[in-house]
Amino acid sequence: MSKIGLLGCGTVGTGVYEIINERKGNFFEENNYKIKKILVRDASRKREGIPGELLTDNPDDILNDDEISLIIAVMGSYEQEYPAIKKALQLKKNVVTANKEIISKHMEELLGLAKENGVTILFEASVGGGIPIIESIIDTIKINKINKVQGILNGTTNFILSKMTKEELDFDEVLKVAQDMGFAEADPTADVDGFDISRKLTILSSLCYGAYIDNDDIYTRTVRNITLSDIQAADDFGYVFKYMAESELYDDNTFGASVTPVLIGKDSVTSNVNDEYNVVSINGNIIGQLSFLGRGAGKEATANAVVADVIKVLTKSVHDYTHLKFENEYKSCGIERYKNKFYLRVSIKDEVEFAKTIDIVYRNIENVNLSYEDGKVFLITDELTGEFMSTLCDRLSHVTEDVFYARIIDNIL
Amino acid sequence: MSKIGLLGCGTVGTGVYEIINERKGNFFEENNYKIKKILVRDASRKREGIPGELLTDNPDDILNDDEISLIIAVMGSYEQEYPAIKKALQLKKNVVTANKEIISKHMEELLGLAKENGVTILFEASVGGGIPIIESIIDTIKINKINKVQGILNGTTNFILSKMTKEELDFDEVLKVAQDMGFAEADPTADVDGFDISRKLTILSSLCYGAYIDNDDIYTRTVRNITLSDIQAADDFGYVFKYMAESELYDDNTFGASVTPVLIGKDSVTSNVNDEYNVVSINGNIIGQLSFLGRGAGKEATANAVVADVIKVLTKSVHDYTHLKFENEYKSCGIERYKNKFYLRVSIKDEVEFAKTIDIVYRNIENVNLSYEDGKVFLITDELTGEFMSTLCDRLSHVTEDVFYARIIDNIL
Numbered sequence: 145m146s147k148i149g150l151l152g153c154g155t156v157g158t159g160v161y162e163i164i165n166e167r168k169g170n171f172f173e174e175n176n177y178k179i180k181k182i183l184v185r186d187a188s189r190k191r192e193g194i195p196g197e198l199l200t201d202n203p204d205d206i207l208n209d210d211e212i213s214l215i216i217a218v219m220g221s222y223e224q225e226y227p228a229i230k231k232a233l234q235l236k237k238n239v240v241t242a243n244k245e246i247i248s249k250h251m252e253e254l255l256g257l258a259k260e261n262g263v264t265i266l267f268e269a270s271v272g273g274g275i276p277i278i279e280s281i282i283d284t285i286k287i288n289k290i291n292k293v294q295g296i297l298n299g300t301t302n303f304i305l306s307k308m309t310k311e312e313l314d315f316d317e318v319l320k321v322a323q324d325m326g327f328a329e330a331d332p333t334a335d336v337d338g339f340d341i342s343r344k345l346t347i348l349s350s351l352c353y354g355a356y357i358d359n360d361d362i363y364t365r366t367v368r369n370i371t372l373s374d375i376q377a378a379d380d381f382g383y384v385f386k387y388m389a390e391s392e393l394y395d396d397n398t399f400g401a402s403v404t405p406v407l408i409g410k411d412s413v414t415s416n417v418n419d420e421y422n423v424v425s426i427n428g429n430i431i432g433q434l435s436f437l438g439r440g441a442g443k444e445a446t447a448n449a450v451v452a453d454v455i456k457v458l459t460k461s462v463h464d465y466t467h468l469k470f471e472n473e474y475k476s477c478g479i480e481r482y483k484n485k486f487y488l489r490v491s492i493k494d495e496v497e498f499a500k501t502i503d504i505v506y507r508n509i510e511n512v513n514l515s516y517e518d519g520k521v522f523l524i525t526d527e528l529t530g531e532f533m534s535t536l537c538d539r540l541s542h543v544t545e546d547v548f549y550a551r552i553i554d555n556i557l
Numbered sequence: 558m559s560k561i562g563l564l565g566c567g568t569v570g571t572g573v574y575e576i577i578n579e580r581k582g583n584f585f586e587e588n589n590y591k592i593k594k595i596l597v598r599d600a601s602r603k604r605e606g607i608p609g610e611l612l613t614d615n616p617d618d619i620l621n622d623d624e625i626s627l628i629i630a631v632m633g634s635y636e637q638e639y640p641a642i643k644k645a646l647q648l649k650k651n652v653v654t655a656n657k658e659i660i661s662k663h664m665e666e667l668l669g670l671a672k673e674n675g676v677t678i679l680f681e682a683s684v685g686g687g688i689p690i691i692e693s694i695i696d697t698i699k700i701n702k703i704n705k706v707q708g709i710l711n712g713t714t715n716f717i718l719s720k721m722t723k724e725e726l727d728f729d730e731v732l733k734v735a736q737d738m739g740f741a742e743a744d745p746t747a748d749v750d751g752f753d754i755s756r757k758l759t760i761l762s763s764l765c766y767g768a769y770i771d772n773d774d775i776y777t778r779t780v781r782n783i784t785l786s787d788i789q790a791a792d793d794f795g796y797v798f799k800y801m802a803e804s805e806l807y808d809d810n811t812f813g814a815s816v817t818p819v820l821i822g823k824d825s826v827t828s829n830v831n832d833e834y835n836v837v838s839i840n841g842n843i844i845g846q847l848s849f850l851g852r853g854a855g856k857e858a859t860a861n862a863v864v865a866d867v868i869k870v871l872t873k874s875v876h877d878y879t880h881l882k883f884e885n886e887y888k889s890c891g892i893e894r895y896k897n898k899f900y901l902r903v904s905i906k907d908e909v910e911f912a913k914t915i916d917i918v919y920r921n922i923e924n925v926n927l928s929y930e931d932g933k934v935f936l937i938t939d940e941l942t943g944e945f946m947s948t949l950c951d952r953l954s955h956v957t958e959d960v961f962y963a964r965i966i967d968n969i970l
Contacts, residue, residue: 274844416826431687431861435850448844455699
């Protein structure tokens with residue numbers, strides 16, 4: 145009973161198949177672990193390098209096969225995989241999955257179900273592609289209390305921002321390039337509006353804090369509104385734009401969590417994490433800051449993370465995830481606690497709008513670093529609360545529709 | 558039989574004791590794992606927070622105690638710890654150590670001895686302080702062939718270089734500050750001449766390549782010769798100085814390994830790893846580059862790594878290190894393969910030396926980016942081999958004694 149069932153044969157599934165089968169004399173061959181069946185939508189379609197007799201379009205062919213003790217779920221479909229994963233655990237099969245939607249919504253339930261049935265579920269590939277961040281968190285919380293998670297968790301949007309910066313292109317242009325390269329989806333919403341990232345932040349934060357951090361408590365702003373002029377202005381001010389996921393646990397048992405475009409100093413490590421690379425930093429009370437950097441997207445990186453989990457299950461060298469508790473109850477304090485400098489851009493049509501903008505700015509903010517170019521006012525504020533900034537932008541929006549702001553994070557590694 | 562023996566009660570030992578004892582309701586209390594005895598040089602001297610009856614100055618009190626199943630070796634002494642570790646393994650006790658000298662010299666022997674006796678030896682804290690790099694390498698090589706290791710592996714010298722850069726101080730000044738802060742040893746040789754780093758590089762490279770990479774095959778240059786003028790010149794050319802450990806495995810089964818001062822571009826991640834932080838990057842054929850960043854020195858970080866290993870032993874969730882083989886035989890190709898741009902500084906006393914220097918440079922190197930200030934010629938060369946550069950500097954040393962050069966690494970993340 146050491147056969148593997150693979151759900152999904154898309155990009156990641158093919159990558160997993162290749163790693164398991166195509167390296168000779170490796171772990172899988174030595175131990176005679178094999179992929180016995182593969183669930184696909186159309187079993188009659190031929191796939192290069194994969195024997196047709198492995199393919200099936202019926203999940204029960206895999207779930208009800210007693211020889212299969214491990215399911216790899218990499219279809220990327222919530223509707224198809226969630227019931228299949230539950231059923232697999234109930235049938236005492238181990239599960240390895242890359243599906244962040246399922247894990248972010250049902251981590252606690254699925255870990256409990258695994259425990260009940262004496263098996264395990266691992267999901268390293270659900271966050272940060274090839275970066276072994278989840279195992280590192282599990283190791284770290286055995287000794288530390290983690291109070292902060294911060295990271296660039298989406299390869300597509302980091303690629304877009306990097307390319308905008310390097311090649312001086314506007315957002316939509318680069319998005320189109322990324323789509324043509326197959327690097328961004330035809331419908332890019334999940335990536336560019338932060339849903340993908342906030343799911344990952346839910347998973348990481350819940351593990352770090354031992355409390356379920358609800359996706360709804362993560363303040364999320366799209367990255368779409370960053371223009372080339374913003375990137376150039378930020379550069380002049382000494383900053384770089386990144387699409388940052390962050391959560392922090394405060395001493396009074398409240399937390400704040402956000403996915404927002406931010407500006408960070410050029411001389412930080414994080415500002416130089418470019419292209420498809422992801423970075424995740426955690427902060428423990430004893431260990432201090434640990435950061436992990438690697439490819440956050442792509443067939444190989446994700447498949448590598450999946451197969452690493454598979455090996456852990458098969459060698460039983462599993463960090464016991466199923467003992468994890470999410471008993472702590474922390475309340476979201478929203479973004480109230482954030483007090484930061486802000487970057488602000490106001491597009492103006494004429495002198496009247498300019499005068500009104502300047503008037504509002506100087507009446508509300510004491511120290512301002514301001515510049516003007518091509519019908520746009522750019523400025524860096526003093527330290528302000530998010531609330532204050534939001535109110536200020538409301539006021540400015542009565543002058544002109546095109547107002548954009550972003551937090552500045554100064555104390556980042 | 559679940560008691561722990563601690564060899565050493567210096568900075569790291571005290572840190573380990575505190576983590577194990579002072580967090581209430583944690584892993585050690587819950588499972589009733591306790592430190593039973595502590596080996597110190599002078600058992601009569603009182604130590605704050607540590608009961609006197611735990612102390613002994615006789616290693617056999619610990620090694621011959623059947624109740625003690627795990628030895629933590631953190632004395633930092635080769636002579637005392639090497640026989641103790643061997644004896645502990647022979648007596649079927651597990652060992653966790655931070656001693657990089659012992660591990661770099663005897664990793665293969667000690668892993669074999671552990672295997673023979675059905676126990677294990679873990680040594681995460683021997684490299685990179687709190688960074689979980691060894692576990693990550695062991696995980697990565699299960700799937701990948703690693704062909705490169707690169708990193709900043711010494712907190713003391715990274716602190717010195719960072720402080721020289723930020724505060725415009727010379728090497729000796731900062732070294733003195735670091736010594737006064739207890740951050741550098743009174744005899745700084747091991748740190749600043751690269752012996753500490755080359756031991757760590759031996760450990761990492763041997764694990765990555767499955768071959769014993771002898772310390773003698775690591776080309777090592779001191780970091781002492783970097784002056785403030787070098788740092789400022791590098792800055793003008795767009796670079797930052799780092800003390801870099803690197804090894805690379807080539808397709809023809811040769812390897813090159815070095816510990817040298819290098820210049821890297823300001824817009825890289827690595828150039829912004831400052832102060833006591835370490836970074837380690839590995840390159841796998843499937844996963845691509847993975848980088849790990851954290852505190853490389855200090856009581857807490859190192860103690861955290863030691864205790865993490867202890868927990869792995871006690872929960873038996875050990876990655877099986879004892880199966881590791883070092884069977885591959887790779888030959889060192891020295892630094893022959895390196896072909897890089899170089900930074901060169903030549904200090905000159907007068908016009909004659911200046912003319913001679915310029916003459917030698919332009920007769921030997923085609924494209925040069927050169928500047929002159931305060932009796933010093935600074936330049937960046939074309940791509941050259943290390944051999945060529947070494948010969949050139951020999952020639953220049955007939956003109957003036959004060960010649961310094963360093964490689965430029967352009968393709969670093």
